[in-house]
Amino acid sequence: MRSILPCVGCANCCRSKSSFCRHAASEDAMTPAISIGLGGIAGWRVLQRTEARQIEITAKDAMIQRATGYFRENLTASTTAEDLVGDYRMLQVALGAHGLDGDLANKAFIRKVLESDLGDRSSLVNRLGDKRYLKLAQQFQTRDKAATREDMTQAYIQQQFQKRVGQSDESYRLALNARNELQTFATRASSDRTMWFEVLGNKPLRRVFEGAFGFSPSMGGLSVDRQVEEFTKASERVLGSSSFAKLGTAETVDKLITRFLALSQAQTNTGSNRYSAALSLLTR
Template sequence: MANAINVGLSGLAGWRVLQRMESRQVEATAKDPVVQRATAYLRENLTATTTAEDLVGDYKMLQVALGAFGLDEDVTNKAFIRKVLESDLGDSASLANRLGDKRYLKLAQAFGKRSDAATTGEALSQAYVQRQFEKRVGEGDQSYRLALNARNEVKAFASRASSDKTLWYEVLGNQQLRTVFQGAFGMSKSIANLPVDRQLEEFMSASERVLGSSSFSKIATDETIDKLTTRYLALSQIQTTTTSNRYTAALSLLSRA
């Protein structure tokens, strides 16, 4: 918790403060000696001849590569990650393409560009720094971490050639991203019990109602992304306050018993 980033406020007020201080905090994260050593090691050791076996066998490199995509918890799942990295990206039936969480596909795609090791190493290093910043924000307030992640992921959707349905399925398969959309739409967690096609319909319908469109060409604008994140944070704060008040009331009743 020593590296936690706390803004001193909660809810939307804290979110606005975080946005103003973000560039400065990302720069500070990049200059952290631990982060600097980690990214420097990756850039120095990732080469055009690095194999999937080499990467998963080198804990330091693997930690940064996975961390760049928020997959830190998979650092011990070496056999699985190797299969992802060795996937034939041109085959729609390959593991990386079949996984609902498209962060694994992005990892495999990045690894596939290692012929230009310097560029790939730099791109992974920058992504790792951003994720480390988000992680530190999350140690102070997890809802802010999720909002930052959603903002960046949805912005990236704007440059994708995928269909809207494909991108919505990606939202459904990415738990962090899903949490923000689900929260902004005021949906119950029980919606996950519905068939996935029905979930898709519900999310797209809610997006039309709340965001004004279910097309990511319109959702992935600064204005709509801001609407998504602020609505998520506002409803999260209301839920937290309501839960806290209920807990306080229950304790008060118990104390009188």
């Protein structure tokens, strides 16, 4: 069962369990990986320089063009939630655009998400800790389907690019996702506390913060209020602020990701000298 928040101030069970989908697994096997050739911070800098070109190449991939072309042609104002979940090719793009590929087999659940009352705080989609579901429902329910088609297909291409990067180095995929997520957080009117709850519920984003702060996954065993307290204190200490208006700036995002990648690289290496070398990068 997925975790549902009883209210905006509680995120005890923010993490959703991913379902295994044989279709998705077979497609991943066919997806060409993007290899940078370097690891850690050095590879991240190369990835940043080549990202625009790599996304352009990804968008031109025949498999992705077929998927996005089909989605553009078939998502219309008359498309219902039942229609969408009943069409695997459309659902693949809609979920893939939000990084929710693991839910391809969970059609009944996704239909409930898409049909949720956005204005009712007690509705399913508003009680889910992972707000990617809310974004999915918001986009689907908008009357401007032309905008939805464009937004979802572009997001799908971006997610496919990230997936291909992740096949070579999962830490880079997490870093790309965190950068994009935090840029949107910085423009929102929600309280910082509310957005910290969302970080706890967004597993990929949470992993970057945990890694950068040196937190163990066992942190999840604490009460949610205590987790928020620990994350905000660590953010103040490591990043200089716990406000997402500051955390979403290019400078702070880079600081977060640099620290995350340096510590991730240190954990994959052996020997204290390598660990010290990685840590030294953080002070430069």
